[in-house]
Amino acid sequence: MVKPRAHAESEFLWIESGELKTGTVVTVAPIAPVDRLYSYVLPPALAGRIEPGQRIRVPIGKRGRLADGFCVSVDQRSWDATLKPVHSLIDDRSFLTADLLELGSWLARYYCCPLGRTLAALVPETVRRQAGFRRVTLVRRTDQPNDPTHKLGAKQRAILDRLQSGDTPADTVALLRECDASTTTLRSLVRRGLLATETHRLPADAPSIDVPPVEPTFALNDAQRAAVEQVHGMIDARGFRVAYLFGVSGSGKTEVYIHAIRRVLAAGKQAVFLVPEIALTTQLVSRLAARFPDVAVIHSGLTGVQRSLTWSAIHDQRRRVVIGTRSAVFAPCPALGLIVVDEEQEPSYKNLRAPRYHVRDVAIKRAQQLGIPVLLGSATPSLESWHNCIRHSHFVRIDLPRRVRDLPMPELHIVDMNGEYKETTGVPDLSHQLVRALHRTFDRREQAILLINRRGYATWIGCPRCRHRIRCTHCDVNVVYHSARRELLCHYCGRRAPAPTQCPNPSCGGKLVHVGVGSQRIEELLRKLFPNARLARADSDTMRHPDAYRQLIADVESRAIDCVVGTQMIAKGLDFPFVSLVGVIGADTTLAGADFRSSERLFQLVTQVAGRAGRADAPGHVIIQTLAPDHPALSAAAHGDFAKFADDELELRQRTALPPFTRLTRFVVADPIAPRAQAAARELTANIQSVIPTASPPTADTLGPMPCSLTRLRGQYRFETILRTASAATMSAFLDELRGRRLLRVKAKSIVVDVDPVSMT
Ligand code: ADP
Numbered sequence: 001m002v003k004p005r006a007h008a009e010s011e012f013l014w015i016e017s018g019e020l021k022t023g024t025v026v027t028v029a030p031i032a033p034v035d036r037l038y039s040y041v042l043p044p045a046l047a048g049r050i051e052p053g054q055r056i057r058v059p060i061g062k063r064g065r066l067a068d069g070f071c072v073s074v075d076q077r078s079w080d081a082t083l084k085p086v087h088s089l090i091d092d093r094s095f096l097t098a099d100l101l102e103l104g105s106w107l108a109r110y111y112c113c114p115l116g117r118t119l120a121a122l123v124p125e126t127v128r129r130q131a132g133f134r135r136v137t138l139v140r141r142t143d144q145p146n147d148p149t150h151k152l153g154a155k156q157r158a159i160l161d162r163l164q165s166g167d168t169p170a171d172t173v174a175l176l177r178e179c180d181a182s183t184t185t186l187r188s189l190v191r192r193g194l195l196a197t198e199t200h201r202l203p204a205d206a207p208s209i210d211v212p213p214v215e216p217t218f219a220l221n222d223a224q225r226a227a228v229e230q231v232h233g234m235i236d237a238r239g240f241r242v243a244y245l246f247g248v249s250g251s252g253k254t255e256v257y258i259h260a261i262r263r264v265l266a267a268g269k270q271a272v273f274l275v276p277e278i279a280l281t282t283q284l285v286s287r288l289a290a291r292f293p294d295v296a297v298i299h300s301g302l303t304g305v306q307r308s309l310t311w312s313a314i315h316d317q318r319r320r321v322v323i324g325t326r327s328a329v330f331a332p333c334p335a336l337g338l339i340v341v342d343e344e345q346e347p348s349y350k351n352l353r354a355p356r357y358h359v360r361d362v363a364i365k366r367a368q369q370l371g372i373p374v375l376l377g378s379a380t381p382s383l384e385s386w387h388n389c390i391r392h393s394h395f396v397r398i399d400l401p402r403r404v405r406d407l408p409m410p411e412l413h414i415v416d417m418n419g420e421y422k423e424t425t426g427v428p429d430l431s432h433q434l435v436r437a438l439h440r441t442f443d444r445r446e447q448a449i450l451l452i453n454r455r456g457y458a459t460w461i462g463c464p465r466c467r468h469r470i471r472c473t474h475c476d477v478n479v480v481y482h483s484a485r486r487e488l489l490c491h492y493c494g495r496r497a498p499a500p501t502q503c504p505n506p507s508c509g510g511k512l513v514h515v516g517v518g519s520q521r522i523e524e525l526l527r528k529l530f531p532n533a534r535l536a537r538a539d540s541d542t543m544r545h546p547d548a549y550r551q552l553i554a555d556v557e558s559r560a561i562d563c564v565v566g567t568q569m570i571a572k573g574l575d576f577p578f579v580s581l582v583g584v585i586g587a588d589t590t591l592a593g594a595d596f597r598s599s600e601r602l603f604q605l606v607t608q609v610a611g612r613a614g615r616a617d618a619p620g621h622v623i624i625q626t627l628a629p630d631h632p633a634l635s636a637a638a639h640g641d642f643a644k645f646a647d648d649e650l651e652l653r654q655r656t657a658l659p660p661f662t663r664l665t666r667f668v669v670a671d672p673i674a675p676r677a678q679a680a681a682r683e684l685t686a687n688i689q690s691v692i693p694t695a696s697p698p699t700a701d702t703l704g705p706m707p708c709s710l711t712r713l714r715g716q717y718r719f720e721t722i723l724r725t726a727s728a729a730t731m732s733a734f735l736d737e738l739r740g741r742r743l744l745r746v747k748a749k750s751i752v753v754d755v756d757p758v759s760m761t
């Protein structure tokens with residue numbers, strides 16, 4: 001069957017050559033991987049029904065294939081080329097407020113992502129479908145007086161008495177129940193024109209958090225009070241400012257955030273509180289819900305209905321405090337007064353799909369556009385933010401140098417594992433010092449946290465006879481053995497396979513060994529060493545669902561668990577009063593790989609996990625096992641001296657022209673055929689170089705093309721090129737030019753443009 005063409009399109013080919021027309025022109029950003037805007041004429045039938053931010057359907061290309069896109073502007077203007085008409089509407093209104101639309105345009109430009117795709121990322125699909133909305137029929141009294149010749153029944157009277165004209169419409173079901181009347185009675189009134197009904201889709205109430213309100217018994221200490229005063233001053237001044245709360249772990253930063261949010265709510269506004277990981281929302285949500293009656297939570301674990309209802313509750317200001325991970329930075333608050341970004345240095349704030357935005361930077365941009373303050377906080381600032389506090393007057397640093405209640409900082413001990421290296425297994429695992437400390441901790445009925453950077457059982461599996469290592473068939477990495485299901489898992493592509501016991505090399509057939517420790521192996525070792533201790537493991541294998549994490553936190557709080565073994569997810573933000581020992585196993589694994597931020601990450605990780613210890617009366621004790629005991633980041637972390645670490649590291653970054661002294665954009669070209677990937681990467685590099693003007697000193701330079709440190713991923717060969725500029729503005733200008741001249745299109749399966757990359761693998 002031949003499909004009928006979209007409605008009478010030919011009627012609208014209204015341009016005779018040389019003619020000039022005037023009318024309403026709609027600019028559209030398609031939600032497709034095309035990086036350009038298109039113009040359309042608004043057909044009279046749709047006049048007045050389109051606004052920027054709304055999704056509409058338009059014909060694209062010579063054949064007029066219908067595609068979805070966002071209306072980005074509606075103007076009266078003249079045109080002299082053939083413009084096709086808009087085909088139809090998808091949404092009956094815009095789900096993007098003017099400020100989000102403006103933020104979206106900035107994102108699309110800054111992060112080099114097609115506008116349509118960027119805007120699509122700002123509003124979840126379930127919100128547009130109005131998931132969880134119910135259809136309700138409302139009824140209202142019309143202006144028409146009752147014709148006295150008609151006698152009204154008692155029930156009819158009751159209904160009319162209940163409704164006055166000009167009142168807001170009432171819910172039909174409730175009204176009928178109240179007046180004990182039937183639908184027939186109601187319908188007779190509608191027929192006579194005395195009542196009118198209208199059908200709406202209304203949201204059910206958003207999920208709420210059941211926590212009894214509790215105010216703390218302590219008063220703020222002097223440092224907190226000074227910080228709160230300063231932040232209140234910024235909020236009252238009603239302008240854009242970045243406040244940086246630099247406070248050691250346990251210094252009471254959350255209390256300062258809470259007081260800041262109070263001030264904003266008192267002024268009738270809303271606040272967004274961003275946390276880097278879903279795991280961290282759990283404890284924080286209970287803490288904030290005890291202080292604020294109307295908290296909303298946004299994270300990736302919500303169901304579609306929960307997400308949609310939460311979104312509309314925020315939009316209608318039924319919820320004024322929004323806590324959430326990445327996408328919460330786009331919370332549709334009509335009256336946003338403050339954005340808090342806790343643990344602003346966290347890499348998980350970077351979105352790993354286009355648009356590849358960094359939440360902290362988007363938060364700052366949104367605050368700037370709205371003219372409101374933003375509050376960043378951490379014990380281990382990113383060097384970008386630290387440097388901004390030094391060089392920009394609108395960044396204000398506020399210090400909380402000591403723990404609350406004058407609790408001491410935990411004591412750090414570095415254990416050199418080179419001496420403990422075990423010949424038999426080749427596994428540096430638990431040092432004697434750590435084992436002794438665990439004994440002491442359990443004897444005193446205190447709790448311990450052990451951090452191991454790798455999940456799984458063994459980090460690789462290989463043959464001691466022929467030195468063959470089992471690698472992923474699709475990625476250039478070792479596979480990881482997971483003992484629970486006796487299988488091999490690639491942590492990059494997720495491919496699984498049953499674990500062999502014999503070397504697959506037919507001429508060898510040796511017995512395979514498991515090398516390198518993962519969280520499962522440590523758990524197993526501890527169960528042998530401490531059969532009476534109650535252990536829990538927290539990694540992405542055991543914590544698939546947010547409920548599992550909630551349960552773990554409850555168990556640690558109620559002391560049903562003595563020791564948690566886990567990956568990075570247990571390092572951050574949690575506040576447990578009875579944890580007195582923290583152990584870090586294999587602290588140097590972050591140093592492997594060529595990432596220029598590896599020292600910074602090591603400092604952050606060690607400081608953060610150490611901060612979990614000694615947060616109440618039991619003094620904290622931290623043991624760090626490492627093969628690189630002399631690493632400057634470790635000794636700085638052991639002394640709790642962030643400023644010294646930052647000074648040294650910034651000096652190095654300046655010498656090597658790396659961020660925060662420069663800006664980087666990373667281009668990754670991938671293709672299943674290696675030479676094709678390489679050729680495309682060469683072409684791309686030449687294209688990039690062609691837009692850099694020759695000047696001395698040069699305004700930009702390129703590094704590469706070179707194979708990525710993860711050379712093959714999911715069957716694709718990967719090459720990278722890095723563009724480096726002195727400033728963000730220069731970077732945006734180059735990217736504009738590359739996009740405008742279509743120089744980013746090369747012959748490879750995929751190309752990824754990552755502005756301000758945080759991962760270099
Ligand atoms: P941070 O976020 O800086 O690590 P938190 O805000 O989590 O610190 O505070 C650590 C603990 O100290 C929390 O249990 C908190 O309730 C408590 N606390 C905060 N401020 C004070 C204070 N002024 N006096 C006593 N305890 C406090």
Ligand code: ZN
Pocket residue numbers: 472473474475490491492493494495714
């Ligand atoms: Zn793989």
